[in-house]
Amino acid sequence: MTRPRTYLDYNASAPLRPEARAAVLAALALTGNASSVHGEGRRVRAAIESARDEVARSVGATPSEIVFTSGATEANACVLAGGWDTIVLSGLEHESVLGPARASGARLVEVRACGDGVVDLDALRAAMAEVSTSGGRGLVTLQLANNETGALQPVAEAAAAARELGLSVHTDAVQALGRVPMDFAALGAAYMSLSSHKAGGPAGAGALVIRDGVELKPLVAGGGQERRRRAGTENAAAIAGFGAAASAATHELAAMARLARLRDALEDGVRQASPGAVVVGEGACRLPNTSLIAVPGTKAETLVIRLDLAGLAVSAGAACSSGKVGASHVLETMGLSGRLDGGAVRISIGHATEESDIAHFLAAWKEIAAASELAA
Numbered sequence: 001m002t003r004p005r006t007y008l009d010y011n012a013s014a015p016l017r018p019e020a021r022a023a024v025l026a027a028l029a030l031t032g033n034a035s036s037v038h039g040e041g042r043r044v045r046a047a048i049e050s051a052r053d054e055v056a057r058s059v060g061a062t063p064s065e066i067v068f069t070s071g072a073t074e075a076n077a078c079v080l081a082g083g084w085d086t087i088v089l090s091g092l093e094h095e096s097v098l099g100p101a102r103a104s105g106a107r108l109v110e111v112r113a114c115g116d117g118v119v120d121l122d123a124l125r126a127a128m129a130e131v132s133t134s135g136g137r138g139l140v141t142l143q144l145a146n147n148e149t150g151a152l153q154p155v156a157e158a159a160a161a162a163r164e165l166g167l168s169v170h171t172d173a174v175q176a177l178g179r180v181p182m183d184f185a186a187l188g189a190a191y192m193s194l195s196s197h198k199a200g201g202p203a204g205a206g207a208l209v210i211r212d213g214v215e216l217k218p219l220v221a222g223g224g225q226e227r228r229r230r231a232g233t234e235n236a237a238a239i240a241g242f243g244a245a246a247s248a249a250t251h252e253l254a255a256m257a258r259l260a261r262l263r264d265a266l267e268d269g270v271r272q273a274s275p276g277a278v279v280v281g282e283g284a285c286r287l288p289n290t291s292l293i294a295v296p297g298t299k300a301e302t303l304v305i306r307l308d309l310a311g312l313a314v315s316a317g318a319a320c321s322s323g324k325v326g327a328s329h330v331l332e333t334m335g336l337s338g339r340l341d342g343g344a345v346r347i348s349i350g351h352a353t354e355e356s357d358i359a360h361f362l363a364a365w366k367e368i369a370a371a372s373e374l375a376a
């Protein structure tokens with residue numbers, strides 16, 4: 001008999017929402033290129049523009065500010081390759097920000113996070129002030145929510161300070177979409193990256209939101225698609241699925257209180273079974289769906305494997321493309337990598353998570369704890 005599986009890794013990729021599946025299938029049934037003037041082309045165009053409206057509405061942007069991309073990695077790369085002289089970034093950023101920042105040739109100024117997983121805002125302000133006096137084009141990149149801890153970052157505060165200093169702001173908002181209310185207009189950033197598959201859409205679609213009036217050199221040049229901001233025939237099916245997922249996820253924001261209750265029940269259960277367990281970033285204002293749990297002295301990879309054998313999909317920090325699990329740079333920048341040298345297990349829940357899934361997790365955790373040193 002196959003053991004039922006419980007999926008608790010939404011921050012790596014959320015299950016496809018039924019609304020997104022339906023939109024993908026409807027778009028796949030269309031024929032034509034959205035740039036063609038005939039009826040077939042216009043129907044594909046209509047599907048893309050409808051998705052653009054849905055994504056824009058979900059994040060408080062205007063449709064003209066949405067540039068569809070292959071995902072957030074491309075959106076991040078496009079902003080970071082924008083010819084900056086200096087880039088101020090937090091040590092919490094995702095690899096898809098850190099990699100292109102290092103490759104950009106810009107001077108990098110990295111700001112550490114506090115022990116609760118929130119960037120040190122005083123240090124960030126000081127770094128911005130220093131950069132503003134050094135001349136040239138300066139970018140500040142700060143994620144909206146961390147993918148490992150779920151800690152929300154003070155992007156609006158950073159953007160307000162950056163504006164005074166003449167610096168541009170980019171935010172990687174991948175983990176926030178559909179999990180906390182978002183308002184691009186109020187945030188004050190010039191650029192924002194989004195990903196479809198973290199919100200229950202298909203992988204391979206995302207968006208770069210560029211404030212109206214802000215210019216950015218395209219990363220992919222060629223045809224005139226996306227108002228000359230991203231060349232290449234649009235992936236209409238994935239974009240349609242992204243639109244439907246963004247819309248459904250945003251309508252469900254009220255359901256986030258339900259997720260926060262499930263997350264709290266999970267964390268309480270873990271603490272009871274393993275009094276030594278640490279919920280990383282617990283003191284921060286954080287996403288309602290994410291728990292990062294470390295048991296000092298226990299390797300996170302071992303826990304992930306044991307939980308997998310018990311039918312549970314969780315991850316050790318961020319899922320990385322090679323499938324390898326290394327030391328987390330997020331724990332490192334929080335100053336926790338020494339104390340929590342075994343790493344931490346990330347449990348991330350979402351729209352399809354039920355109480356029974358949390359019960360499955362806790363039963364497995366207790367069994368593992370009873371059989372090992374976890375309860376110590």
Ligand code: PLP
Nearest residue numbers: 071072073094096147174195206
């Ligand atoms: N930024 C963050 C914070 C992420 O968690 C991820 C995915 O893991 C990405 C960017 C990359 O997104 P995509 O898979 O759409 O390229």
